[in-house]
Amino acid sequence: MNARWWLTALLGLNAAWVTDLFVLGHELSAPAGPLTALGRLTGLYGALALVLQLVLISRLPWLESRLGLDRLTLWHRWTGFWVLWLVVAHVVFITLGYASQDGSPVLAEVGTLVFHTDDVLIATIAFVLLLAVAATSARVARRRLRYESWHLVHLLAYLAVVLGFLHQVTVGQDFTGSPIGRVYWWSLYGLALGLIAVSRIGLPLVRNLRHRLRVESVIRESPDVVSVVITGRALDALPARAGQFFLWRFLTPGHWHEAHPYSLSAMPDGRSLRITVKALGDGSAWLQTVPPGTRVLAEGPYGAFTARRRTRRRVLLIAGGVGVTPVRALLEEFAREHDDIALIYRANTAENAVLADELRRLASLCGARMFLVLGPSTAVGRFGPVLGARHLHAMVPDVRERDVYVCGPPGMTDAVRRTLAELGVPAGQCHTERFAFAA
Structure with a gap:
């Protein structure tokens, strides 16, 4: 039960x-x-x-x-x-x-x-x-x-x-x-x-007394996106999985009381944790200048958007916007298990496609098929709407035989779920994470 x-x-x-x-x-x-x-x-x-x-x-x-x-x-x-x-x-x-x-x-x-x-x-x-x-x-x-x-x-x-x-x-x-x-x-x-x-x-x-998390480095991915690498003690004992997120508190003046939910953007390796953050306002823009050595408090891990929910060996990952961060971590985990993987990454422009180069490298290493779908939300391709039933079926003809992981803005997530239902993908094979909560 x-x-x-x-x-x-x-x-x-x-x-x-x-x-x-x-x-x-x-x-x-x-x-x-x-x-x-x-x-x-x-x-x-x-x-x-x-x-x-x-x-x-x-x-x-x-x-x-x-x-x-x-x-x-x-x-x-x-x-x-x-x-x-x-x-x-x-x-x-x-x-x-x-x-x-x-x-x-x-x-x-x-x-x-x-x-x-x-x-x-x-x-x-x-x-x-x-x-x-x-x-x-x-x-x-x-x-x-x-x-x-x-x-x-x-x-x-x-x-x-x-x-x-x-x-x-x-x-x-x-x-x-x-x-x-x-x-x-x-x-x-x-x-x-x-x-x-x-x-x-x-x-x-x-957990915080045991692991004593600190910022190791801040890596600029684009003009408005940074990855923050966090290290600590005995991280191999932290029960975090690809696809999950933490509530983070960075102990800097003026921000120590703020809790920010960010997904892991890399599969936990027991040595460090990584998050990738886009400057969407005052609440996240300051992270671009957080100094290395800053103490971090984390609550979690949270989220059921993990490989535990998988029912098939074949997997389709669909990401939209900054919702690509947990999908990137999941791709790394599935790649290590040599699964049959297809990946669709939806972004408005190539410049907005955060971590696209990492996704291509991981896809190449494990033989995954990657589709980068660019354009506004109203974009129409050869087979109709770019995330509509015909277009999705053209990219991944065996979609009904796959577990489908979807993470992105609520509107995109709901639209993709309707598309999957139209294509006859069983509800038990559709796994979603509403990135509006984790952002």
């Missing part, structure tokens, strides 16, 4: 347990109206969804290496919407239910609940914090905020989790009336927060 089915099965099982605990607590408590009961149930489901969010973003190595951090992050985002709507429903139904029982106006009942009911005030604070996190996570707001500002606000979600749990401990029927419920919820929250503590704090700390 794969990781996705494990997650689904565990979620279904926990949802059944939560429902059972609700029914037991509802029977043991004083009679409540249907609105109050519905409010309690949506609150419990909201708490369960919040725990799932924590697990999805815990970066647990076993889970992340099989699903990929980009997919887990997407699921985390959608789970966040469920958390928000379930908590909103909890607030609305509980307020309406108690107002109906007390025969009081809704606004008056809000004041009574918030200021005169045990620990509802801290639950209200948790609710406001969740709203703030949700508002700043909306796409429009996210584009206007610096990553560091967004991340700082996002950390408030952990405070909301703690405050919400304290509210649940005090007034939740699962806690006040059920020893089994107390054990269940303490264990569930403890496990989720423990995973975060180990995977997000403990493991990176141990």
